[in-house]
Amino acid sequence: MSRCILHVDANCFYASVAMFRAPELRGCALAVGGNENTRHGIVLAKNPQAKAAGVKTGEPLVQARRKCPSLVVVPPDYSDYLLFSKDIRSILLEYTDLVEPFGLDECWLDITGSLHLFGGVPFLVAEQLSERIKSELGITVSIGISWNKPFAKLGSDLDAGDGIVEYTRENYQRTVWTRAVSDLINVGPATTRKLAAYNVRTIGDLAQCSDTYLDRRFGVVGRKLRTMAQGLDTTPVKAMRPEDMDVARTVKSVGNGLTAPHDITCVQDAKALLHQLCESVAHRMREFQVKGTVCGIGVRHADLGGYSRQRKLRMSTHITSEVMNAAWDLLCENEPLDKEHPIRQLHVCMSGLVSQHEPWQPDMFGSEEHRRHLEHLDASIDDLRRRYGNHAVRRLSELADPAIKHLDIKGDNIIHPVSYWA
Amino acid sequence: MPRYVSVVVRFSEEGAITPLEVEWRDGRKFMVDEVADCRRGASMKTGRRGMRYTVRIGAHWTELWLDERGRWFVEEKVLEMPTTV
Numbered sequence: 001m002s003r004c005i006l007h008v009d010a011n012c013f014y015a016s017v018a019m020f021r022a023p024e025l026r027g028c029a030l031a032v033g034g035n036e037n038t039r040h041g042i043v044l045a046k047n048p049q050a051k052a053a054g055v056k057t058g059e060p061l062v063q064a065r066r067k068c069p070s071l072v073v074v075p076p077d078y079s080d081y082l083l084f085s086k087d088i089r090s091i092l093l094e095y096t097d098l099v100e101p102f103g104l105d106e107c108w109l110d111i112t113g114s115l116h117l118f119g120g121v122p123f124l125v126a127e128q129l130s131e132r133i134k135s136e137l138g139i140t141v142s143i144g145i146s147w148n149k150p151f152a153k154l155g156s157d158l159d160a161g162d163g164i165v166e167y168t169r170e171n172y173q174r175t176v177w178t179r180a181v182s183d184l185i186n187v188g189p190a191t192t193r194k195l196a197a198y199n200v201r202t203i204g205d206l207a208q209c210s211d212t213y214l215d216r217r218f219g220v221v222g223r224k225l226r227t228m229a230q231g232l233d234t235t236p237v238k239a240m241r242p243e244d245m246d247v248a249r250t251v252k253s254v255g256n257g258l259t260a261p262h263d264i265t266c267v268q269d270a271k272a273l274l275h276q277l278c279e280s281v282a283h284r285m286r287e288f289q290v291k292g293t294v295c296g297i298g299v300r301h302a303d304l305g306g307y308s309r310q311r312k313l314r315m316s317t318h319i320t321s322e323v324m325n326a327a328w329d330l331l332c333e334n335e336p337l338d339k340e341h342p343i344r345q346l347h348v349c350m351s352g353l354v355s356q357h358e359p360w361q362p363d364m365f366g367s368e369e370h371r372r373h374l375e376h377l378d379a380s381i382d383d384l385r386r387r388y389g390n391h392a393v394r395r396l397s398e399l400a401d402p403a404i405k406h407l408d409i410k411g412d413n414i415i416h417p418v419s420y421w422a
Numbered sequence: 423m424p425r426y427v428s429v430v431v432r433f434s435e436e437g438a439i440t441p442l443e444v445e446w447r448d449g450r451k452f453m454v455d456e457v458a459d460c461r462r463g464a465s466m467k468t469g470r471r472g473m474r475y476t477v478r479i480g481a482h483w484t485e486l487w488l489d490e491r492g493r494w495f496v497e498e499k500v501l502e503m504p505t506t507v
Contacts, residue, residue: 021469087471137471138464 002169004122005237006109007144007152008092008129010084011161013105014045017084018074020138025072029053033061033073038261038403039344044076078412087137089240095125100238100247106156108149110237126164134162149235150185150228151176154203157183172231177204184228191225194218203229251288255296256280256413257347261403263302264343270331272401277348278327279395280410282320283382285350289357291316292350295326299335300345308347309334315363316354319374320381323350424468424495429486441475441486441494452479454486463487467497 010016014032019025029049034040041061053068065071085104092099095118098110111118111125118125126143133141140162144155147169154176155165167176182192184203194217200206207229214222227233238247256277264270285292296310309330317323327348335341362368384392390408399405428445444452456478463474465487472489487495 020464020466023467023469134464136462136464138466138469 001112002147003110003112004115005146005149005152006111006122006126006129007149007156008088008107008109008133008141009143009153009156010088010105010133010139010141012045012047012051013084013139014076014081015047015050016139017077017080018045019047021077021080022074025074028072029055029068029070030072030074031055031061031064032076033064035075036061039259084137084139088133088141091129091132091136093240093242095129097239098237099240101240106153108152108237123164123166126166130162130164146172146231148228148231148233149237150233151231153185154179154183169231173204176231177202177207177229179203181206181229184225186221186228187225191218251290251353253349253351253353254281254284254288254290254292255347255349256284256409257298257345258404258407258409259300259345260343264337264346265339265341267337268397269401270335270337270343270346271328271397272399273346273404274327274331274348275324275395275397276404276407276409277346278324279320279398280413281348281350282318282323282378283385283410284413285318285353286356286378286382288353289355290353291318291356292323293352293354294350295323295330296347296349296351297327297330298345298347298349299331299343302342302344304344306345307334310349310351312352315366316352316360318350318356318378319371320378321374322371323348424465424470424487424489424497426493426495427486429494439473439488441477444479444486444494454479458483465495465497468495470495 015030018032019030027049030047031043031050032045034042034044043055043057043059043061043064046055046057050064050068050071053071055064055068055071061073081104089099089101089107092107092109096109096111096114100108102108111122115122115125118128122145126145130141130143133139142156142159142162143164144152144157145164145166146152146155151167151172155167158165179202181187181195181201181203182189184206187195195201195206198213198217200209206226209226211223214226218225240247258273258277260269260273264273292313293316294310294312296308298306298308300306311326311330313326335343381393390411425447427447429441430443432440432442434440440457441454443454446452454477457475458478459476461474462472464471465474470487470489472487475486475488477484477486485497487497489495
């Protein structure tokens with residue numbers, strides 16, 4: 001039986017939520033923007049009026065205002081976005097248990113098994129969903145319908161309004177195949193350029209590429225992309241876990257980064273920020289019940305140039321102080337931490353993850369008792385934070401920099417769409 | 423803007439909430455004669471979400487909202503309430 005897959009995409013999600021909450025802003029050119037005082041002042045989302053004025057997501061607010069002097073900028077409200085996202089997913093779960101979120105504002109649904117309960121016509125089910133989300137939540141969604149996930153997503157991407165687009169086996173060659181290859185999921189700017197060099201410009205062109213060309217230019221991924229272009233992708237829609245409203249994912253790395261509110265020019269400020277990042281990374285590893293064997297840092301300077309470094313650790317760990325020591329050593333080896341070399345952004349990442357329940361070889365020359373003590377300490381701190389908030393227990397070094405001591409890096413951590421093939 | 427109001431309600435054994443009486447801002451009280459509909463909704467005029475009750479007060483039909491935080495409100499441009507019961 002042919003699958004029936006829907007892709008639901010909330011239009012300009014952050015901006016739509018902002019416009020719903022503030023009716024007086026509807027009709028204005030509006031953007032949701034980060035905090036310019038802490039140097040996070042970029043456009044996070046824009047509404048159609050701002051888009052028409054040339055405002056682009058990701059550009060600095062200063063630049064956006066030059067393009068659109070009447071632009072209204074509102075701060076983000078992630079707790080509200082999470083609430084709306086959860087409520088959209090709750091509505092979708094009434095139609096099928098196979099709901100796979102893709103970020104806060106997109107979901108795939110597989111209604112193959114439940115379609116007959118709702119009238120048997122996919123377009124009518126999509127209409128019903130769209131109407132319910134609009135009337136119950138006040139935001140609009142566009143919906144794509146097809147027999148596979150990539151084409152369903154192409155359908156919802158096509159319409160920026162609250163339209164419904166269906167790609168069938170009868171019409172896909174004259175509709176999907178004529179679209180630009182860059183519209184296909186997982187085809188980004190670099191892949192588009194590589195394809196264009198061989199005159200592969202549409203999804204139809206990609207669908208007809210040879211094995212030889214794809215293997216040589218793209219490796220394993222090449223044939224996967226062609227499979228998607230041909231409508232032969234059979235990736236299932238994963239079922240969401242209701243308790244956390246997301247699908248189970250294999251965690252491959254845990255990282256956090258932050259653009260500092262001011263340039264880091266001394267050891268004290270670097271330590272304060274790095275400690276906050278390492279606290280968050282280590283805490284999240286413990287929540288995932290994993291330990292990392294590779295510690296990596298990323299540094300971006302004030303001139304926006306940067307690099308990353310990583311090191312394999314002697315032992316896997318999720319102990320905060322060990323993650324911090326490894327990250328700090330990497331940073332000190334590569335940065336003088338002075339006024340002549342200001343740092344704008346730091347990132348810490350632990351990878352090479354293993355389950356914390358896996359057997360491990362104790363260090364004969366180390367102090368296992370001390371490590372166990374540190375693990376118990378971390379567990380106690382985690383429990384206090386779980387009960388009283390992430391600021392319940394702080395390290396003194398984190399408080400050294402007044403500009404960042406109020407930050408809650410772990411609390412603000414939101415996982416955005418991971419790879420389609422994750 | 424939402425106009426928050428005081429409402430006397432009944433909680434059924436199953437937990438259903440039924441509005442019985444609405445107190446207007448000038449102190450007048452109005453009995454709710456009929457609840458025709460109750461469903462989740464988004465109030466586009468106020469930017470609030472919650473349960474939308476379509477109710478009859480005397481000869482007038484209007485909407486009472488119970489928002490996400492448990493506060494009752496009406497949308498500002500709703501028809502003026504009839505005289506006190």
